Amino acid sequence: MKAIVMTGLGGPEVIEYVERPDPVPGPDEVLVEVAVAGVNFMDIGVRQGMAWNETPNPKILGVEGAGKVVAVGEEVDDLRLGQRVAWIYVPGSYAEKIVAPASAFVPLPDEIDDRTAASVMMQGLTASHFGTDFYPVRPGDIALVHAAAGGVGLLLTQIIKLRGGHVIGRVSSSDKIAAAKEAGADHVIVDTEGQFVEEAVRLSGGDGVHVVYDGSGPKTFQGSLDALRRSGTFCWYGPVLGGPGPLDIMSLPKSIKIGYAVVFDHIHTPELLRARSAQLFEWIIEGRLKVRVGGEYPLAHAVKAQVDMESRATTGKLLLVP
Numbered sequence: 512m513k514a515i516v517m518t519g520l521g522g523p524e525v526i527e528y529v530e531r532p533d534p535v536p537g538p539d540e541v542l543v544e545v546a547v548a549g550v551n552f553m554d555i556g557v558r559q560g561m562a563w564n565e566t567p568n569p570k571i572l573g574v575e576g577a578g579k580v581v582a583v584g585e586e587v588d589d590l591r592l593g594q595r596v597a598w599i600y601v602p603g604s605y606a607e608k609i610v611a612p613a614s615a616f617v618p619l620p621d622e623i624d625d626r627t628a629a630s631v632m633m634q635g636l637t638a639s640h641f642g643t644d645f646y647p648v649r650p651g652d653i654a655l656v657h658a659a660a661g662g663v664g665l666l667l668t669q670i671i672k673l674r675g676g677h678v679i680g681r682v683s684s685s686d687k688i689a690a691a692k693e694a695g696a697d698h699v700i701v702d703t704e705g706q707f708v709e710e711a712v713r714l715s716g717g718d719g720v721h722v723v724y725d726g727s728g729p730k731t732f733q734g735s736l737d738a739l740r741r742s743g744t745f746c747w748y749g750p751v752l753g754g755p756g757p758l759d760i761m762s763l764p765k766s767i768k769i770g771y772a773v774v775f776d777h778i779h780t781p782e783l784l785r786a787r788s789a790q791l792f793e794w795i796i797e798g799r800l801k802v803r804v805g806g807e808y809p810l811a812h813a814v815k816a817q818v819d820m821e822s823r824a825t826t827g828k829l830l831l832v833p
């Protein structure tokens with residue numbers, strides 16, 4: 512099969528399109544033909560050495576996708592040949608085929624096509640974690656959403672809106688305003704220098720926002736703290752773009768809640784993974800959650816997809832098609 516591997520740590524130059532033997536399923540595993548693989552910022556972090564270093568290089572990149580079961584191990588009784596499935600956190604997804612325990616896969620309803628499924632497993636479940644679990648948004652809450660036109664940002668904006676919240680989005684260029692507004696953002700601030708605080712506080716009636724969702728690196732951190740209202744919540748989630756460094760708890764605004772939200776804690780059992788995915792699929796089928804595919808690339812062009820994502824020019828989800 513064809514696959515995209517990283518040969519070592521570094522920039523796009525460590526990525527190669529290669530031939531690899533087809534994986535073979537063990538007794539509790541299934542083999543899936545990948546229809547679409549999702550591109551995530553996390554893949555760039557892996558390439559740079561931020562995670563998943565225990566697996567030696569060269570290794571196949573990617574952790575998300577959708578496809579069709581083509582072989583099942585003898586102990587598997589809940590998935591069948593030909594069934595359509597999707598997944599998150601299955602390393603080796605930038606490939607024509609992937610193998611993993613059956614419990615890692617989520618069966619897809621007929622109404623959810625492969626592209627939609629591969630677009631929401633990582634970024635949709637992450638947005639669902641942030642908006643319904645880490646800080647369950649209440650009607651009337653005002654949220655500040657960074658990178659509001661990105662993959663997580665567009666889905667998070669919609670989830671906040673469907674829970675009755677208001678959204679102030681922050682994006683890096685005016686080209687992204689329309690996408691953020693289409694997702695439901697009430698206001699969009701264009702900024703790359705951490706200069707969004709005054710406007711966010713003004714737009715929230717002078718009190719600051721109830722919750723800030725920030726995965727945008729050190730440049731936005733202090734501003735996000737300053738934009739919070741009394742007893743507000745800071746959902747931090749951006750390990751790839753970097754954190755604020757060690758925090759002195761006494762120097763933080765008093766009585767705020769702050770934490771590092773990680774999607775895995777939303778789906779840490781196979782039952783939760785299937786239940787949370789089913790909720791996303793239901794919202795999509797009802798037309799309450801819409802997926803925006805911002806770019807689709809042949810598998811062989813994975814380098815271009817990652818370079819585009821790092822350039823800050825993309826909106827929505829980027830997909831690879833084997």
Ligand SMILES: NC(=O)c1ccc[n+]([C@@H]2O[C@H](COP(=O)([O-])OP(=O)(O)OC[C@H]3O[C@@H](n4cnc5c(N)ncnc54)[C@H](OP(=O)(O)O)[C@@H]3O)[C@@H](O)[C@H]2O)c1
Nearest residue numbers: 551552637658661662663682683726748749772773774823
């Ligand atoms: N904690 C978790 O569980 C979890 C799970 C999934 C994703 N994430 C994180 O969520 C963030 C978004 O991930 P995604 O896959 O949905 O990607 P994405 O939002 O589609 O793309 C990343 C966004 O970050 C901004 N950006 C890109 N390069 C940047 C740079 N050099 N400096 C500052 N901002 C930059 C861009 O927004 P602007 O240009 O508009 O600012 C871009 O929209 C990433 O930080 C990722 O690591 C965390």
